[in-house]
Amino acid sequence: MALEKLGKALNNALRKLARSGTVDEATIKEIVRDIQRALLQADVNVKLVLQLTKTIQKRALEEEPPAGVSRKEHIIKIVYEELTKFLGTEAKPLEIKERPTVLLTVGIQGSGKTTSVAKLARHLQKRGYKVGVVCSDTWRPGAYHQLRQLLDPYGIEVFGDPNEKDAVKLAREGVEHFREKGVDVIIVDSAGRHKEEKGLIEEMRQISEAIKPHEVILVIDGTIGQQAYNQALAFKEATPIGSIIVTKLDGSAKGGGALSAVAATGAPIKFIGVGERIDDLEPFDPKRFVSRLLGLGDIQGLLEKIEELQKQQEFKEEDVEKFLKGKFNLKDMYAQLEAMQKMGPLKQILQMIPGLGYSLPDEAIRVGEEKLKRYRVIMDSMTEEELEHPEIINYSRIKRIARGSGTSTSEVRELLNQYNQMKKMFKSMNKRKLAKMAKKFNLGGFGV
Ligand SMILES: Nc1nc2c(ncn2[C@@H]2O[C@H](COP(=O)(O)OP(=O)(O)OP(=O)(O)O)[C@@H](O)[C@H]2O)c(=O)[nH]1
Ligand SMILES: [Mg+2]
Missing domain, CATH: 1.20.120.140 (SRP54, nucleotide-binding domain)
Incomplete structure (x- = not known):
């Protein structure tokens, strides 16, 4: 969050x-x-x-x-x-109008450019675009491999040459390469070695001239707080085709300062980075952002997330229905948790629900990969009947399951607790109540 x-x-x-x-x-x-x-x-x-x-x-x-x-x-x-x-009122979404659309990212060292490039590539791929990524970072030896590591699992091609020393040449060749391949979007990652605004902008000019991007994206580290103002302002003045991604807003105590400082320059913030994982990128929409921040929820965002989930193989519409109605068994829960892992934490989704935002029992939804594996082991020792009707699992069954799975009774109980808590939580969501509240507040983000 x-x-x-x-x-x-x-x-x-x-x-x-x-x-x-x-x-x-x-x-x-x-x-x-x-x-x-x-x-x-x-x-x-x-x-x-x-x-x-x-x-x-x-x-x-x-x-x-x-x-x-x-x-x-x-x-x-x-x-x-x-x-x-x-925070700027209106969302300014990234638009892909031309084919290919060329995007260039810039930003000072360690601001999160490379991570954001990968996230953005994946974000666009999820929306059906064919994306190519160019590594023009000739400064950091690992840059090309960093991108490959992030993007290979998704089949997104990265163009680069760790031995090439000329960043402008690399950028030009990379863009040419993907033009010939006929991709929809080309994202160029650049080196971020300059600490001060002038050098950064000079480098941006040089690469820009070579590849003529449709949009230049400045990546700003959200942990620098209100200092972000000067960076954003200098950038805004230097290019009329600029937009901004503010990163590391998860866990940063100064993120609010960064976000408001950038908004104050009038430069459009298009995305925010909210974690280290590839899915931790959110299109920035002040209305939704604030309603979620205040714990009022984000119904529209929730619906979109669910839609996205449904698109993934693992999710069928009736599954989501079952889940939201609180009518699911252990098997369903496991399948959902597993799928959610791929989507980003379930918590992120649940926080979009009005009124739930900050009252969520963390342990009800926070399930790491390790824990999920343990659950799998425990569930393998359950009978079909137990999986489908977990309420029949009494103490002697718990003992048997723990023995069979080589776990402990407290671990089995933990799984059951998780199930019960989650069930309770979903049952307590009353759709009508949500809609009524949304109407009353007339909140932009609530599209129901
Ligand atoms: N928590 C968190 N960490 C992030 C986020 N974005 C990036 N990071 C981390 O920040 C560090 C630097 O990220 P990079 O993407 O390598 O930054 P960069 O701007 O490409 O760095 P240089 O290429 O060296 O200039 C990495 O450890 C990332 O995992 C974010 O939104 N949240
Ligand atoms: Mg980098």
Whole structure:
């Protein structure tokens, strides 16, 4: 989850609001102060924070909620709207108009370019595009292999030559190579050795001239916080065809600062990086992002994820139905967990559900690969009947299963607990309630 700490703090402020009796000036001021503190802790620029919270406070104090909406709900809506504006309001998705579309990524050392190139290639491949990746990094010896390692499993071709010393030449040849092959998108990864903006932009100019990209993508490390402002601004001024990916927003305490600083320059943020895995890239949409950040959920995103899941072989529509209705057995759970592994953590999906965001019992959904293997072993020792009707598994059966699988009774119980918790969680999701809430808040991200 991106900006988890900030999200939790903001969510707490909103909870405080929900818990308060009457909403008077003192309550509003207290909540605004909480929001202020949360943003400052996330390294958001002080001036920006003061501006934002002043507007929130003013609107919360002055505006009358429309009929049918409580004051509390109205304040939540104000916070949501102002934070969304703060991050740019409208999503600016990457568009693939021409064939091939050439994308060039740039960024300072270690910002996450190569990882982002691989993620983006995979993202586009999932959407049906044929993608070629060019490694023009002549600086780092392992760059080409890094890309191959990330992309070979997906059959995405990487063009490169670890012995070539001329980056511009490599970029040109790579683009030519993929043009001849007739791919839809060519992504060029460049070297990121320059620490300061000037050198970076000079290199971008040189490669740009050689390959004439449709879009140049600046990759910014989200952990640098509000310092991202200068980088983004210099970049925006240097190229009219630039967009930005902010990386490492998972776990970074300063991510909020980076994101808001980049948004403040007006440069379009198209994606965010939320982890080290290839699937940890999200198209950036301020509305969805903020509603998820506040724990209000992201229904539209959820539906899209489910759709994506359905496209994978392992998922049939009735499977997803079963799952969402809480009517699934151990076998189903295992299949889903296994498939989710490939898709990115289940948690990511569950966090898009309104109201669930921060109240999720982590252990109900966090299943690592190792654990999954253990589950497999345990399940292999169960009878067909037990797999289909786990509720019949009593203590003597648990003992038998543990013995048979060479595990312990507590491990067997853990699997059963996981199953029960997950079942409870999915059952508690009430679709009608979600839709009603979405309508009430009139949130952009809620497309149901
Ligand atoms: N947690 C997390 N780590 C990331 C993310 N993006 C990249 N990283 C990590 O950041 C480190 C640097 O990433 P690279 O993609 O090699 O960065 P680079 O910009 O290509 O680096 P140079 O080519 O040396 O300039 C790697 O360890 C990545 O796994 C992200 O979104 N989240
Ligand atoms: Mg690199």
